[in-house]
Amino acid sequence: MKKVALTEAFASFDEHWSPRLAGELNGQAVKLAKVEGEFVWHQHEDADELFLVTSGELRIEFQHESDVVLQEGEFVIVPQGIEHRPVAENEAKILLFEPSETRNTGNVETEQTRTELKEIE
Amino acid sequence: MKKVALTEAFASFDEHWSPRLAGELNGQAVKLAKVEGEFVWHQHEDADELFLVTSGELRIEFQHESDVVLQEGEFVIVPQGIEHRPVAENEAKILLFEPSETRNTGNVETEQTRTELKEIE
Numbered sequence: 001m002k003k004v005a006l007t008e009a010f011a012s013f014d015e016h017w018s019p020r021l022a023g024e025l026n027g028q029a030v031k032l033a034k035v036e037g038e039f040v041w042h043q044h045e046d047a048d049e050l051f052l053v054t055s056g057e058l059r060i061e062f063q064h065e066s067d068v069v070l071q072e073g074e075f076v077i078v079p080q081g082i083e084h085r086p087v088a089e090n091e092a093k094i095l096l097f098e099p100s101e102t103r104n105t106g107n108v109e110t111e112q113t114r115t116e117l118k119e120i121e
Numbered sequence: 122m123k124k125v126a127l128t129e130a131f132a133s134f135d136e137h138w139s140p141r142l143a144g145e146l147n148g149q150a151v152k153l154a155k156v157e158g159e160f161v162w163h164q165h166e167d168a169d170e171l172f173l174v175t176s177g178e179l180r181i182e183f184q185h186e187s188d189v190v191l192q193e194g195e196f197v198i199v200p201q202g203i204e205h206r207p208v209a210e211n212e213a214k215i216l217l218f219e220p221s222e223t224r225n226t227g228n229v230e231t232e233q234t235r236t237e238l239k240e241i242e
Contacts, residue, residue: 028218068122070124
């Protein structure tokens with residue numbers, strides 16, 4: 001049984017919008033990502049998605065409701081089927097909790113799509 | 122869609138070993154607990170359990186392997202069927218990810234057992 005230290009885990013990679021796999025349980029995954037700039041609008045048809053900010057600020061935009069702005073230590077759950085776009089003016093570090101098979105760009109495929117996630121070592 | 126600020130959420134209750142429900146997604150729950158002292162030895166037959174420490178220090182003891190000591194910003198996943206006992210020498214604040222129906226004391230029932238969790242408001 002191996003613990004994961006978030007600070008060390010985030011220090012192990014630099015790439016933006018490319019989630020790393022930090023752990024799996026009950027068919028769900030804990031993913032860590034560094035993000036900066038605007039991501040693509042997308043939705044997940046069959047998966048709710050939790051965003052927890054561990055450093056910086058993340059704005060999540062929605063098509064039909066107000067943005068949610070998350071600071072360090074704040075999380076939100078985006079329900080399945082809700083189109084959203086994460087945006088970070090400056091680099092932010094985020095923890096995601098979602099089904100293991102959930103694709104970062106959901107229903108769209110772009111150059112930012114990641115399917116085989118690298119694992120945190 | 123409502124964000125949860127961990128600092129405010131933890132400030133909303135004082136009871137130890139009594140997890141609060143902070144969110145649910147995909148049949149899983151985000152639970153927050155303040156803990157201090159020794160919990161009961163137990164295991165969860167059908168559920169892996171994630172412990173993330175957000176403040177303080179938590180030691181998780183196991184019957185057949187070394188303890189895991191978690192500091193702030195560290196997590197571990199305890200696989201289903203593994204007997205464990207969380208211990209905090211001083212008050213610690215922890216975030217749990219596990220299936221919504223998972224009972225805090227797992228296979229045992231004690232005065233610390235909680236089944237109907239209060240929600241974070």
